[in-house]
Amino acid sequence: MPTVLDLEGIHKSFGSNEVLRGVDLCLEAGEVTVLMGANGAGKSTLVKVISGYHAAGTGQMTLAGDDYRPLSARAAIHRGVVTVHQSIDDGVIPDLSVADNLMLDRLAAREYGLWVGRRTLNAQAEEIARTMGLTFDLNARVADLTVADRQMIGIARAMAHTPKVLILDEPTSSLSAGEAERLFQVLERLRDQGVAILYISHRMSDIKRLADRIICLRDGQVSGVFEQAPLDVSGAVHAMLGQTMAAAAITPVTAGAPVLSLSGVRLAPEAAPVDVEACDGEVVAFTGLLGSGMEALAETLFGQRPLHSGQMRLDGRAYRPASVREALAAGVFMSVKDRASNAVVKDFSITDNLTLPFLKAFSHGPFLSAARQTRATARMVDTLGIKCQSLDEPITTLSGGNQQKVMIGRWLQTRCRVLLLDEPFQGVDIGARRDIGRHIRESAPGRATLVFVSDIDEAIEIADRIIVLHEGAIAGEQLNQNLDLDTLVAQAAGNG
Amino acid sequence: MLLLAGLVIYFSLAAPGFANPRSAVFVLQSVAITGILALGVTTTLVVGGFDLSIGAVATTSLMLAAYVMVVLEQSAVVAVALCLLMGALVGLINGLLIVKCRIPDLLATLGMMFLLIGLQRIPTQGNSIATGMTLTDGSTAQGIFSEAFLWLGRHRFDLVIERLIPVPVVVFLLIALAVWLFLGFTRHGRLMYAIGSNERATALVGAPVERYKIAAYMISGVTAAIGGVLLAARLGRGDIASGNNLLLDSVAAALIGFAVLGAARPNAFGTAMGALFVGILLQGMTMMNAPYYTQDFVKGAVLVLALMFTFYLASRRGAVSRH
Known part of the structure; x- marks a missing residue:
């Protein structure tokens, strides 16, 4: 050649x-x-x-x-x-x-x-x-x-x-x-x-x-x-x-009490209703192709799209958020996909980006306390291993993986009931992906974690349980142990 | 900042009589009203918007104050209250047009500007308002600008020297301080900057983006109305032709403010400095006998230079930091 x-x-x-x-x-x-x-x-x-x-x-x-x-x-x-x-x-x-x-x-x-x-x-x-x-x-x-x-x-x-x-x-x-x-x-x-x-x-x-x-x-x-x-x-x-990719072996945890349960939720007008339960301490990954209903599910849970039929319950009580604010108030947090357009505030420093959702917690009355913001940021930079020169440098100086760590770190500062992660590994290198995955799993007890990824490998890296969606319905579900990968792929493609 | 200091020193040496408190206060007084309007524009710039209607709000407020006192024969308190209410209402309408009808900010506020310029002329059939003017029904307007109202424009507080600081300057400094604290140090201000940089991301962390944007236009409307009231109090009559330059001057001040301390974004401190800078420059030039008609040219040149400085530096910084 x-x-x-x-x-x-x-x-x-x-x-x-x-x-x-x-x-x-x-x-x-x-x-x-x-x-x-x-x-x-x-x-x-x-x-x-x-x-x-x-x-x-x-x-x-x-x-x-x-x-x-x-x-x-x-x-x-x-x-x-x-x-x-x-x-x-x-x-x-x-x-x-x-x-x-x-x-x-x-x-x-x-x-x-x-x-x-x-x-x-x-x-x-x-x-x-x-x-x-x-x-x-x-x-x-x-x-x-x-x-x-x-x-x-x-x-x-x-x-x-x-x-x-x-x-x-x-x-x-x-x-x-x-x-x-x-x-x-x-x-x-x-x-x-x-x-x-x-x-x-x-x-x-x-x-x-x-x-x-x-x-x-x-x-x-x-x-x-x-x-x-x-x-x-x-x-x-x-x-x-410069390090071998050890297959991230996950031992699925024994799930606690149910936190979030969906019954008879229709993700598309024609689709079969979906029943899902997510429990305390558990990381559930949803995977599927575009149009499989992942986007609809994530948006419905985060109050961005109205629920047309079926029921959602959070800790046993009816959960029906009409807006992002209501979802957040109920303790349902989401790290959204496409961080460049949906999450990163480009003109802000790392600190201001990280603390953005919870400014109230970092204020005396209406006034912000820079010291509290910095303290919280330093802690998060440390736990997630965010590589930066200083906490006050603009977020845009960070690499994609580190920016994503900041975006996810935003939602890990306060305890929540349900953490939704939509494409958390988009444009993230493998090193950062490991750090994020490890931390999500370590911090999982006390909440239910739902991850939406289109890459099955990514689902395997992080989840206790993998649910495959196809055309708005559940096409398959497996515990992340002795996975039958071929079946998962076939189910995602609609041949399950 | 250095430039500002340099300018002061230069004029102090070059123009005898420049460096004394009276002269300094004169500069402050000349920029106070523009400065107040500029602070309002700054809040709309912070949320990524723009308010072109401020000049018109100020003149409407001026005419409204005059009309209320001279024709309707009401007190100063009523006049001021109505003006502030009008400013807030215009801001609310601007905000609703932009947020709910999704009209681009420049177009919505441009439309509002025209509307107000026209509206303020209708009650008086295009005439200025002064005590003793003939009304449409043939009678003479009997109301007067009350002492209390004129106090707002003409009283001077004592500070070391007797009768030194005029009220508008005090109001300007107070508003500047308030806006500076609000934008820079409260969580509401921080969220406003976040909206200006990435509106979608801010909405997705649960901030009421629409309310904040409307609030920014309301602040802008109210500050512009305050500017109009002070102008009316200084002039002592409802002069239809005054305030022509207010819009351009205050926008210039806010934009020059981008360059102060290399912030490269709208900020209250920069805006106040920008207004002062233009004021000092013009005052100094006047004292050195530069003709009045060169003023707009100089202001324009300063503005273009400041913008070049800001955006060229920002793009350079962006290019380096991307790696």
């Missing part, structure tokens, strides 16, 4: 902070190379160097034998190096139609001319949509689409360039398993067409499914290359973390 992109000794520093310290990497045509690395290992920086956002410090890059040194993202695209970035909203413009979004970079190209012909534009957009197997209405506003659809548009647009090198930065982090599968099929087709693909992901299932090669990055250097089939995934994790 010919080498398409070759990197030698790439260095990159920001001020005194040396992020890349001599990275060698080569991508070959018709191969999927997975890049693994904990948060802060330099993955994103490496991607930005390749895609022209940052200029490399020192080092050599060649593309198909020619010198390659893109000065802008446009230059990189022009040379056939196309990148799909992690944050979806960087890629699409919500107020424009699907067709406009698919054609966006063509519109930005100088050759395109002045006038935008609706008909030509739609015809070309349709062409792109067809090759990608996108089925939605081209005239729909992107803002009205789901996150997954938006991501598919971003990827489809990248594909339209017939790239030589395609870089995907955590493309599945907001996709359901079904949608991810659609993406994988497209990627496999591109691989067969001879595109060199660099794929960045934390998800083991993606990696096992796609990788021809694994390259691990640690502290700005390549710490391992794995290219012999079958790929040694646990070896790769070892190279990435």
